[in-house]
Structures are given as C-alpha cells and as structure tokens.
Amino acid sequence: xxxxxxxxxxxxxxxxxxxxxxxxxxxxxxxxxxxxxxxxxxxxxxxxxxxxxxxxxxxxxxxxxxxxxxxxxxxxxxxxxxxxxxxxxxxxxxxxxxxxxxxxxxxxxxxx
Numbered sequence: 001x002x003x004x005x006x007x008x009x010x011x012x013x014x015x016x017x018x019x020x021x022x023x024x025x026x027x028x029x030x031x032x033x034x035x036x037x038x039x040x041x042x043x044x045x046x047x048x049x050x051x052x053x054x055x056x057x058x059x060x061x062x063x064x065x066x067x068x069x070x071x072x073x074x075x076x077x078x079x080x081x082x083x084x085x086x087x088x089x090x091x092x093x094x095x096x097x098x099x100x101x102x103x104x105x106x107x108x109x110x111x112x
Contacts, residue, residue, distance in 0.1 A: 015032045016034055017032075019093050019096075019097035024093060029090055029093075029094065030090065033090070033091060035068070036069050037098070039067035040063060040064065040067050041063065044060050044063050044064065048060075049095060049098060052092060052096050052099065053087040053091060053092040053096075055084075056087065058085065069087055069088075070091065071085045071086065071088070072085070072086055
C-alpha cells in the first residue's frame, strides 16, 4: 500500500506505508523499506527471501546495517552462533511480501 503526496493511499505511486502477507495480513510500516532493499546486493536479497529474514549469517549483517536495516540476535537457544541474527519484524514483513510478490508475478510466465 502506497501513500501519495496528497495523503491518499492506494496501489499507485508514493511512499510505501503497508505490506500484505498471507500469514499476517496487512502490516503498517513506519518507514518505506524500498531504499534499504534496493541498497542490498542481489546475493543478500536472495538469502533474505529464502529464509524470510531469519537465521542470517554474520557475513550479511554488516551489509544490512550499512543499507539502513536493523538486525536483532535470535532469542532461541538453537540459533546460538554465526546464524543467530534476524532482521526486525517490520523488515521481515516487507521481505515476506516481496517473496509473495515475486512468486505471484512469475506464476503467469511459467511454461508460457
């Protein structure tokens, strides 16, 4: 969901203010995550999509932070170690919505 300069919300152009995921529905965003996402390398974006922002190896953490994202240490004992990082929940919602968007946008092109 985007917000235009006029304050109207919809699916056109503007600042991203909410994302939809099948698991959590509509989630409001405090800041537009697109500039952060676009600043990441393709490798990092792919890794985040595959794991939905969880179990992030240390080699991606500094890039995520440099791009303006936030990470947290995983709180469960099984994740102690190099992959004990996760992006914050609002960014995970965004990443999940990107995965869903990428999946749905390629559905029509498969086998076509």
